[in-house]
Amino acid sequence: MSLIIDCHGHYTTAPKALEDWRNQQIAGIKDPSVMPKAADLQISDDDLRHSIETNQLKLMKERGSDITLFSPRASFMAHHIGDFHVSSTWAAICNELCYRVSTLFPDHFVPVAMLPQSPGVDPATCIPELEKCVKEYGAVGINLNPDPSGGHWTSPPLSDRHWYPIYEKMVEHDLPAMIHVSTSCNACFHTTGAHYLNADTTAFMQCLTSDLFKDFPTLKFLIPHGGGAVPYHWGRFRGLAQELKKPLLEEHLLNNIFFDTCVYHQPGIDLLNKVIPVKNVLFASEMIGAVRGIDPQTGHYYDDTKRYIQASTLLSHDDRHQIYEANVRRVFPRLDARLKQKGL
Amino acid sequence: MSLIIDCHGHYTTAPKALEDWRNQQIAGIKDPSVMPKAADLQISDDDLRHSIETNQLKLMKERGSDITLFSPRASFMAHHIGDFHVSSTWAAICNELCYRVSTLFPDHFVPVAMLPQSPGVDPATCIPELEKCVKEYGAVGINLNPDPSGGHWTSPPLSDRHWYPIYEKMVEHDLPAMIHVSTSCNACFHTTGAHYLNADTTAFMQCLTSDLFKDFPTLKFLIPHGGGAVPYHWGRFRGLAQELKKPLLEEHLLNNIFFDTCVYHQPGIDLLNKVIPVKNVLFASEMIGAVRGIDPQTGHYYDDTKRYIQASTLLSHDDRHQIYEANVRRVFPRLDARLKQKGL
Numbered sequence A, B: 001m002s003l004i005i006d007c008h009g010h011y012t013t014a015p016k017a018l019e020d021w022r023n024q025q026i027a028g029i030k031d032p033s034v035m036p037k038a039a040d041l042q043i044s045d046d047d048l049r050h051s052i053e054t055n056q057l058k059l060m061k062e063r064g065s066d067i068t069l070f071s072p073r074a075s076f077m078a079h080h081i082g083d084f085h086v087s088s089t090w091a092a093i094c095n096e097l098c099y100r101v102s103t104l105f106p107d108h109f110v111p112v113a114m115l116p117q118s119p120g121v122d123p124a125t126c127i128p129e130l131e132k133c134v135k136e137y138g139a140v141g142i143n144l145n146p147d148p149s150g151g152h153w154t155s156p157p158l159s160d161r162h163w164y165p166i167y168e169k170m171v172e173h174d175l176p177a178m179i180h181v182s183t184s185c186n187a188c189f190h191t192t193g194a195h196y197l198n199a200d201t202t203a204f205m206q207c208l209t210s211d212l213f214k215d216f217p218t219l220k221f222l223i224p225h226g227g228g229a230v231p232y233h234w235g236r237f238r239g240l241a242q243e244l245k246k247p248l249l250e251e252h253l254l255n256n257i258f259f260d261t262c263v264y265h266q267p268g269i270d271l272l273n274k275v276i277p278v279k280n281v282l283f284a285s286e287m288i289g290a291v292r293g294i295d296p297q298t299g300h301y302y303d304d305t306k307r308y309i310q311a312s313t314l315l316s317h318d319d320r321h322q323i324y325e326a327n328v329r330r331v332f333p334r335l336d337a338r339l340k341q342k343g344l
Helices: A016-030 A045-053 A056-063 A084-104 A123-135 A161-173 A191-208 A231-243 A266-275 A305-311 A317-331 A333-341 B016-030 B045-053 B056-063 B084-104 B123-135 B161-173 B191-208 B231-243 B266-275 B305-311 B317-331 B333-341
Strands: A005-011 A067-072 A109-111 A142-144 A177-179 A221-223 A257-260 B005-011 B067-072 B109-111 B142-144 B177-179 B221-223 B257-260
Touching (some): A005 A084, A005 A317, A045 A056, A045 A084, A084 A109, A084 A123, A123 A161, A142 A161, A177 A191, A191 A231, A191 B191, A191 B231, A266 A305, A266 B231, A266 B266, A305 A317, B005 B084, B016 B084, B045 B084, B067 B084, B084 B109, B084 B123, B123 B161, B142 B161, B191 B221, B191 B231, B231 B266, B305 B317, B317 B333
Parallel strands (some): A067 A109, A142 A177, B005 B067, B142 B177, B221 B257
């Protein structure tokens, strides 16, 4: 039996006090006299437990998954709000909550850190929070936002040296990054319906056109939401790489780039598994996230992605083991070490 | 036998004099003393004929397609360059060339117009060029750029009243619009690998979140490149529409939105045809466009999309007829009228 490890979970169900604190912080940007202190936020262990037991953990048990890699709510990162100090305080609070969840449910949740990014600010400023999350909280990965401006895309591409301080730390600590944007504040882009998927495609193409992984041969990026538009247009990307005189994508990118399974219908998951090598696919659901309803065509939750993996006629028993467990442990070596310590 | 109508072709092979003139025009933005006149561009019928006979028409004959809906090169529209006057002169030149091609090869090319859009300028300014193309050139559709800024996305969403003057003319003249961006001048977005696909997804989601087609029940949008990320994530979009309390996508969008077949590998085309109703799929290749090479996995051109349609095991003979001809004639009523006049 494989462990079923969901590599893409966010704390979307945090107690309302968190959102209230954030709103107060946002008010404090304009009026410093109302700016709250971090210590003003009081959430008890019981409140955390309740928010998880009635939501993620309940669904994990119903759907049959064991472990979730758990990071702060993606749409709430909102790095475009305020300055670095605002982002820094907010990231610290959110990361601490995910850490506390991981200590309350050590068999089921493992923390992944958000970074205190801020538009126009050197990403190196994120390193102290990153180090804290790894060393004190046991974070096994990070979420890296390629567009902290929230839909205006004012940062350099991921291949730019701008980002290298983060990559150096990732390599040093054996941390993969999920490339995940946050809320769009550009009226053109719906957050979960356009901005998220666009960012996935954009990040992949930034890697394709560059030689980033020559500089960082062990760097690992996880592209969420099934890779945006990439697998559907795999022929286009193979052809573009060819015109740019890059190596075959398997060699050029697939030692470093991985896709999750957050694709919410059977034909999409089938395409993903037809086109992308099994070794590059990691199980994930992003449950209680962008799409929370029940699909009238199946009677099941759209985001119950395990059903699609189970129903796939393309995957062998061993393929499923790779997707559910082995690939996740390989891409997240600190998770693997943690599980081995527990005899798993 | 069906006519095989390729609804997405650009004049990517125009004689070099066109590019030289454009470069001179761009130089003239900074230094008005070198600004060329439209009349300075001289391209003979023989040059036009040669550029088509050795390229598009040759491939159409080899691949077995009959008619191409032919518009100016998408990446050259570059609406972000200069002001409305610059765009206007440029659009007039490019549209006239496509018209001339259609008169030189009346059985094979039918013009579709680009618009002289310019960032921050009222789209109503495009109407004189649109009217000319319809009335004098016989254009059967338009290409509408949802982001004339070239990757900065500074215009309102397509659902905004900003765009209504164009929609009113489209409805009046029975013109569909292909929603097609141009070159990205944002370093984050590779033009054909990210910006094009992102724009397709973005446009679809702008329609999904709005009630645009209640205001314009007969408006028709063609989303190119197989709909960007949309069919691959069809479950996500169904689920998002459900959360937004919109009708089912079939009713909410699929009377007005259509997808072309510019997807450059068999699994992608198969997904498109599995997920999207046949009536919403229109044959297209965008040949000699973004991906011009030969796929080493098949030995054929990536953009020879007819091969994928032919090889599909999902499509019946009648389905193919819909995709190759009937849907294109239904979505482009002026094309249908033109073909009927010829007894086709």
